[in-house]
Amino acid sequence: MKPYLIVKIGGAVATDTQLLQKLLTDLSQATDYACVLVHGGGKEVTALSERLGYQAEFRSGLRITSPGEMEVVDMVLGGKVNISLVRMATQIGLKAVGLGGQDGKLFSAKALTVDGVPDCRTGQILACDTSLVRLLCSEGYLPIIHSTCMATDGQGLNVNADEAAQALAVALEAEVLLYVSDIRGVLKNGQVIARLDEEALENEIDAGVISGGMIPKVRNASEAVSEGCGRVIIGGYQSTGDLSRLLAGESGTTIHDGV
Ligand SMILES: Nc1ncnc2c1ncn2[C@@H]1O[C@H](COP(=O)(O)OP(=O)(O)OP(=O)(O)O)[C@@H](O)[C@H]1O
Numbered sequence: 001m002k003p004y005l006i007v008k009i010g011g012a013v014a015t016d017t018q019l020l021q022k023l024l025t026d027l028s029q030a031t032d033y034a035c036v037l038v039h040g041g042g043k044e045v046t047a048l049s050e051r052l053g054y055q056a057e058f059r060s061g062l063r064i065t066s067p068g069e070m071e072v073v074d075m076v077l078g079g080k081v082n083i084s085l086v087r088m089a090t091q092i093g094l095k096a097v098g099l100g101g102q103d104g105k106l107f108s109a110k111a112l113t114v115d116g117v118p119d120c121r122t123g124q125i126l127a128c129d130t131s132l133v134r135l136l137c138s139e140g141y142l143p144i145i146h147s148t149c150m151a152t153d154g155q156g157l158n159v160n161a162d163e164a165a166q167a168l169a170v171a172l173e174a175e176v177l178l179y180v181s182d183i184r185g186v187l188k189n190g191q192v193i194a195r196l197d198e199e200a201l202e203n204e205i206d207a208g209v210i211s212g213g214m215i216p217k218v219r220n221a222s223e224a225v226s227e228g229c230g231r232v233i234i235g236g237y238q239s240t241g242d243l244s245r246l247l248a249g250e251s252g253t254t255i256h257d258g259v
C-alpha cells in the first residue's frame with residue numbers, strides 16, 4: 001500500500017471553486033500517495049447560522065455548537081460543502097466518495113463538557129476506525145471526509161476538522177498531514193514561521209501571536225507529530241503546483257517534535 005497523504009482544507013480554500021479545482025488536480029497527480037481529503041467549512045457554517053439567528057460562539061478557537069447549530073453543521077458540512085467537493089473531484093476524473101465521522105464508525109466521539117453550556121454538541125474524538133478508508137484507498141478511491149460525528153446516544157456531534165484530520169493521520173500512520181488554509185503558514189509579524197515545536201507554539205499562543213482557529217490547528221499538528229505521523233505542514237494554496245511546494249517544505253510551516 002502507498003503511504004498516506006492527508007490533506008485538510010479549511011478557511012476560504014474549502015469553498016473557493018477555482019482554487020479547489022487546482023488543488024484537486026494537484027492531488028490527482030500525487031500518485032505516490034494514497035490521498036485522503038478532510039474538509040472544514042466553518043465560514044459557511046457561521047454565515048448560515050447567522051442568517052438563521054444563531055450567534056456563533058468560540059472558545060480557544062473551537063466552535064461551541066448548540067443543538068440548533070448542529071443542524072446547520074450537518075446541512076452545511078455534510079451537505080453543501082461535502083457534496084460540492086465530491087462533484088468537483090469527480091469532474092476532474094478522481095474517484096471521490098463523501099464520508100462523515102458516522103460512516104463505517106470512522107470516528108467515535110463524545111460531547112465536550114463546557115462551563116455554562118448545558119447541551120454542547122461540540123465533540124471530541126475518542127477512537128478512529130480506518131477500515132472503510134483503507135478499503136476505499138486500496139481500490140483507488142479518494143475519500144472526502146467531513147467531521148460531523150455521533151455520540152453513543154446517537155446524537156450528532158460537531159468535531160473540529162483539524163482534530164478529525166489529526167486522528168485520521170495518526171490512525172493511518174500517515175507519511176504527511178497537510179493543513180491547507182487561507183494563510184501562507186503560521187505567521188508572526190507578517191512572516192511565515194518556518195518551523196515550530198510544541199514548546200514554541202505554546203509560547204506563541206501565550207503571547208497572542210497564534211489565536212482563533214490557529215490554536216486548535218497547531219495543537220492538533222503537534223499531537224499528530226508526537227503520535228507517529230511522519231510530517232505535518234501548515235500552509236496556504238494559491239496556484240497550481242503549490243501542493244508539491246508544500247510537500248517539499250518550500251513553503252508553509254513545518255511542525256516538528258523538537259529534535
Ligand atoms: N499566527 C497566526 N498565523 C496565521 N493565522 C492565524 C494566526 N493566528 C490566528 N490565525 C487565524 O487562524 C485562521 C485559520 O483558522 P480557521 O479555523 O479560521 O481556518 P481553518 O481551520 O482552515 O478552517 P475551518 O475551521 O473551516 O476548517 C486564519 O485565517 C487566521 O485568521
Ligand SMILES: [Mg+2]
Pocket residue numbers: 010040042162213214
Ligand atoms: Mg479551523
